[in-house]
Each structure stands twice: as C-alpha cells, then as structure tokens.
Amino acid sequence: MTTFSLLVCDDSAMARKQLLRALPPEWPVEISQAAHGAEALERIREGGIDLLLLDLTMPVLDGYGVLAALREEGLECRVVVVSGDVQDEAVRRVTELGALAFLKKPADPMLVRETLQRLGLFSGTATATPAISSNEPTVNFRDAFREVINVSMGRAAALLARVLGVFVQLPLPNVNILEVGELHMALADAQSDERLTAVCQGYIGGGIAGEALLIFHDSEVESMARLLRRDAACASSMEMLLDMASVLIGACLSGIAEQINIKFSQGHPQILGQHAPIDELIRLNQQRWQKTLAVEFSYSIEGHEIHFDLMLLFTEDSVPLLTQKLAYLMG
Template structure:
C-alpha cells in the first residue's frame, strides 16, 4: 500500500522540485498543500504520514503547523524544507517536533539520506513520484518568487550570524510592474514613514538590474547598538550603517540567486539615493531610472528589535527572457 506523503509549500515551483527529488522507487501517494491550514486538513484526512513542510507560508506558517501537530498529537513525521537556514530556525523546528531540516533548493541525495536515516524509505514499488509532479503548474512569477525565497534565507542567515539575532522572514512579493506601480509594491513601507535608501546595480549574462535597500529611519538607533557603533545620530554613522547593511543583504541575496541560476553577477558601487525621505519622494526623484521591471520585494525585520528594512531587486524588462530560459526546466509551456 502506497505511503501517504504530503508536500506543503506555498510555491508551486518548490512543490514540483520536492516531488521530483523523491526516490523514484518509493511507493508513495503524494498530496499537495499551498499553506499550513490546507496541510493540517490533509494530515487529519490521513494524507500526510510523512510531511515535507515549508516555513514561510500564508494563512498558517510552518511553525504554526508544527505547534498544532505537537499539541494535537497528529500522526505525522515532519521534515522541514526551507530557505530559512538560520541556526535558530533549525533549533525552533526541532523543539517543535520536526524530524529533521533540509535547506532549499533540495537535492535527491539529501532527501534519500534522511529517509534512510530514519527508516522511512522502506516501502519500495514501481510508482514514479516525478509523474505526479507534472500535475503542478509553474509560471515565471512563481519560479522567481521561489528563487527569491531561497536567496532571502541566505541573506538573513548572514545577517543573523553577524548580529547574533533572529531575522523574521516574510513571503517574498514578486511582480512585473510599471514604474507607476512601484510605490504600491512597497506594502510594508507606509508612505508617511521616513526612510533612507541605497541603490546598487548588478549585471550578469543577459540579466541586469538594481538592488534597492530602504532602511526605516526608526531602525538606526537599534542597528547602531547591534553593530557596536557610537553616535547613531551622526550622519556619517548612518551612512556607514546603511552601506554595511546593504553589503550584507544585497551581496548575499545576489549570491543566492546566482547560485540557483548558475551564473555570476558583477555589482556596482553602492549609491545613497536619499536620506530621511518618503517612499513617494524617492520614487519621484528616480522615476526615469526605473521603467517596466520585475520586482522582488523582501521586508526584513529583526526579532525583539525595532529594525526593519525593505530589499527590492528590480530586474530590467530585457532580463525576463534570460530568467525564463534559466528557469525553463521548471516552467510549464503555456
């Protein structure tokens, strides 16, 4: 009898990758869930004796799913599969009863090793899970959201290690936008709030764009303490913090994307676009630079600190064909 396996992830691309990396001779029946609430429903219906669980999801995240499974003693062996590779994330999911943790993007060898270690890979048959993955449809936006999710986790992990903190991660927001829509895309930043902004260009083979870091002015004092800097109100100190934070988040994020696309990016020098201004002012002053663009938006927050910043990667419209080509093995034809 096939083993009920649940893949719970809000990304269609991640669900497809996960199904494709399961052992080909593992006799399983796969169920998919796009958020934690759907996942719990499937587990209660007996469709998730083994669960591959993402952490960052809408409606109900992976932490909440683990808490519910633990509290209600639901019959599920949970392996967390996430782009959030912070050490504290590992510790928290283990404390909530997760069997193990696998970082995205997943590999067949890592999955097989964990299943064998825990004695789960015992029922072998002729069913091919890859065939079931063909039912999952992936478009360019979903694929870009998932590579942004993985890159976001790499950047957060580096920041967490440098500052000895836990970085709270959102679901990346990815859209193709006109410049007039950029302000609307900054959901996490109210137009009335004061921000300081840093811009850094990047270019690769067929892909180019700009990374934009929006640092909330209210975050400077706490960030200065974490960095051990004196005189947080000093203009030079603020610029130093802005550039240091940008170097960490932008550099790690671009590295995470370049690894997944198997290409290298060259980065330009960081440029301070504005200090103590509003988002509307920033967009207005730089509107000529940004036309139609693919935008990846991440809102980083640090737990127990008043620190918040938005990272936007703005890819040129000319970059879309190369992105589609690089991700083509996961995308479905129209």
C-alpha cells in the same frame, strides 16, 4: 502491502515540483500535496499520512504553526522540514517542535535519499512498483522566480542573523512587473511623513541587469546601530547602512546567481536618498527605473522594532533572459 503515504506542503508550485523530483524514483509511495499549512493539517486530521514534507514560510498557516498544532492535537505524523529559511535558530525551533530533520531548499536528491534512509523511511531498494500518485504542478514564470527569490532571501537572512546575533523574520516575497507609478505605490507603504534612507546597488550578469534598493526607516537606524554596537552619529550610521546593504544584497544576488547559473558583477552601494520622503526617491529615479520587474520583501528582526525593505528591480529587457534561465526549472 500498505502503501506509504506522503504529504508535500508548500505554497510554491515550483518548490513542490522540485521536491517531487528530488524523491527517490524507486520509492513506492503515494503522494498528495497541500498549498499551505491549514490545508495540510486538515488532510492529516483525516488520517493516513505517514510523513509530511513541510515548508516554513507560507500564507494562512506557516510551518511553525503546523508543527505546534500537530503537537497540541496529538496527531501522529512524522515531519521533515524543507525550507529556504536556513537560519540556525529556525533549525533549532523546528527541531524543538518535533521535526525529525531539516533540509534546505532547493532539495538535493542525494540528501533527501540519505535523510529518508537515516530515518528508516526508505530502505534504498524498491520492493514494489513505485506508486506515486501525484501529478507535478504546473509552474509559471512568476511562481518559479518567486521561489528562486525565496531561497535567496533566506540565505541572506541567515547571514544577517549570524552577523547581528538575532532571528530574522521572513515574509513571502512579492513578484510583479510594475510601471514606475505602481512602483511608487509598492514603496509607499510607509506613512507619508515617514523619513527614509535608501541604499542602491547595481548588478549585471549574463545579460540580466538591475538595481537592488534597500530602504531603511530613519527612526530605526539608532536601534540597528545598537545591535552592531556602533555610534548612531550620521557618518557612522551611513557607513553602517552601506555595510548592511552590502551583506544583504550580496548574499541575495549570490543565491539567485547560483540557482540560475550565472554570475553577477555588482557596483558599489550608494546612498540614494538620505533622510528623504519616498516621493522624492521616486522623483529622482523614475527615468532609470521606468517599467521594471520588481521583487519586494520586508525583513524584520524579532525582539526589536526594526524592519527594512529590500527591492530587486530588474530591467524590462532582462525578463526574456530570466525566463530562459528559469525554463529548466519550470519544464
């Protein structure tokens, strides 16, 4: 009997591990893995891949690029997208490019089973001894936490997309433990004369605490106000930034809390530095930030000259507790 061949493509070892565990255990399938889209395409070009489980946000070549290349080159391979980017527009685009289905991360075993059955890829009964031939990847803290953040920021982007009626482009999140000086460097991607406004919101739950920092470039505030159909006058723009911060930070923290099974209490968002250079923001807050576990990523809005940076700054003593919470995902 010919064995069904499956390729799992995701840059996150954590995501690949979760997906492998979500597959029906009795499914007789041979599994291989790829860490980015270009690697997956090379494997498909060699032939013999029946189904590709494909992430969207990846380095080298993203999922959209893989789907476009499959169509352009006429490569025969069925594709199911498994992504943290759950925007309605993302689902529409991958469907238009030929994906057979879309599953949100982290993959739910029942939904995976139902999708495979609906597509006629799995009968629901084992006809042979399962032939799974792929080792689960080893996952470290950084990769596990990065994937939790990836899923959370995807949910936040989907909410923002609905509120603004736009498509939000998602980056790869960057997870680092930084000293305050290194945090300065991470934030200083803007030019030295760039004027910034930052909104800060504290959070705590299950012994894990930190602050979320949402940084807006002043030159783009007027464009955001137009999207929200608001006057960009100072008082109105500050209210708008606080509203956007509340939506984004709240959705992101909610996504993290759900995945690691805790509940965060959030403080009120505050304007941290109004029309101030980044040097001044760091100087005013370096005592409370000290050494921190920093997660940084930038949202950009397609078709508009708008982007803003979101950083989650976890206190140093939160790291052991986060590690414990992630242990069941890494195990």
